[in-house]
Amino acid sequence: MAHHSESVDYGSYLALDQLLALQHPRSEPEHPDELLFIIVHQASELWFKVLLHELHGLISRLGAFDSIGAALSVRRVNALMEIVASQLSALETLPPQRFAQFRGYLGQSSGSQSDQFRAIEALSGLRDPHFMAAISDHGEPPAIVQQALAQPTLQDLFDQLVAHEGTTLEELYVGPAPTALFMIAEGLLEYEQNFSRWRFLHVQLVERIIGPGTGGTGGTLGAKYLQRTISHRFFPHLWAVRSKFYGATR
Numbered sequence: 001m002a003h004h005s006e007s008v009d010y011g012s013y014l015a016l017d018q019l020l021a022l023q024h025p026r027s028e029p030e031h032p033d034e035l036l037f038i039i040v041h042q043a044s045e046l047w048f049k050v051l052l053h054e055l056h057g058l059i060s061r062l063g064a065f066d067s068i069g070a071a072l073s074v075r076r077v078n079a080l081m082e083i084v085a086s087q088l089s090a091l092e093t094l095p096p097q098r099f100a101q102f103r104g105y106l107g108q109s110s111g112s113q114s115d116q117f118r119a120i121e122a123l124s125g126l127r128d129p130h131f132m133a134a135i136s137d138h139g140e141p142p143a144i145v146q147q148a149l150a151q152p153t154l155q156d157l158f159d160q161l162v163a164h165e166g167t168t169l170e171e172l173y174v175g176p177a178p179t180a181l182f183m184i185a186e187g188l189l190e191y192e193q194n195f196s197r198w199r200f201l202h203v204q205l206v207e208r209i210i211g212p213g214t215g216g217t218g219g220t221l222g223a224k225y226l227q228r229t230i231s232h233r234f235f236p237h238l239w240a241v242r243s244k245f246y247g248a249t250r
C-alpha cells in the first residue's frame with residue numbers, strides 16, 4: 001500500500017493555499033471580529049464533515065453486528081462532538097455591540113441552512129415532526145439530508161444488534177459484567193448528551209450575543225426556537241430503560 005511521492009509536503013498535502021484563501025469577511029471596512037466568526041463556522045463545518053464520515057462508519061459497523069468496532073466508532077464520534085461544542089467558547093468573547101457592527105453583512109445567512117448539520121441530525125436518528133417539517137421548509141431537502149434519512153436510525157441498528165446477540169436492553173444494564181454492547185449503549189447516550197450540550201451552549205451563546213428575544217437571520221424566533229430543539233432525542237429507548245429500575249412515579 002505504500003506510495004511515496006517526493007513532491008508532497010505539508011502545504012500541498014493539506015491544500016493549505018486553498019484552505020487559507022477561503023475566508024472572505026464582508027464588512028467594509030473589515031470588522032476585526034469577523035474573521036473569528038467565519039473561522040469558527042468554517043471549522044465547525046469541517047468537523048461536521050468528519051463527524052458525518054464517522055457516523056457512516058458507525059452505521060456500517062452496527063449493521064455488520066461488529067460490536068467492538070461500533071464501540072470504537074462511538075468513542076471517536078464523542079471525541080468529535082466534544083470538539084465541536086467546545087469551539088463555541090471562542091465566540092463567547094464577541095460582545096453584542098461588536099457583533100451588531102457586522103451582523104448586517106450576513107444577510108439571510110444562518111446556521112439553520114447548514115446541510116451537514118441537518119444530515120448529522122438525520123443520520124443520528126432524529127425524526128421529530130418539527131424537524132421533518134423544517135427540513136422540507138424550502139422544498140426538497142438537499143441530497144445529503146435525503147440520503148441520511150434513507151438510512152436506518154442508530155437506535156434501530158443498535159436495537160437490532162442487541163436482539164442479534166440474544167439479549168435485551170434491560171439485561172445489558174443488569175448483567176454481571178459490562179459488555180461491549182453496554183459500552184455502546186452508554187456511548188450512544190453520551191453522544192446524545194454531547195449533542196444536546198452543543199445545542200445548549202449554542203442557544204446560550206445566541207442569548208448572550210443577540211439577546212433572548214431577537215429573531216435570527218434565518219427567520220426563526222432565534223433563542224426561543226433553539227430552546228425547543230434541546231429536548232430532541234435520538235435514543236428514547238436508552239433513556240426509557242433507566243426508569244425501569246425505579247418505581248413508577250405519579
Ligand code: HEM
Pocket residue numbers: 040041044045088091094099110111112113114117202205206209210215216217218219220221222223225226229
Ligand atoms: C455569534 C454567534 C452565533 C449566533 C448569534 C447564532 C445565531 C443563530 C440563530 C438565531 C439561529 C436560529 C436560526 C435563525 O433564525 O437564524 C441559529 C441556528 C443555527 N446555528 Fe447559530 N449562531 C451563532 C454561532 C453558530 C456557530 C459557530 C455555529 C457552528 C456551525 C452555528 C450553527 C448553527 C446551526 C447548525 C443552527 C441550526 C440549529 C437548529 O435548527 O437546531 N451557529 N444560530
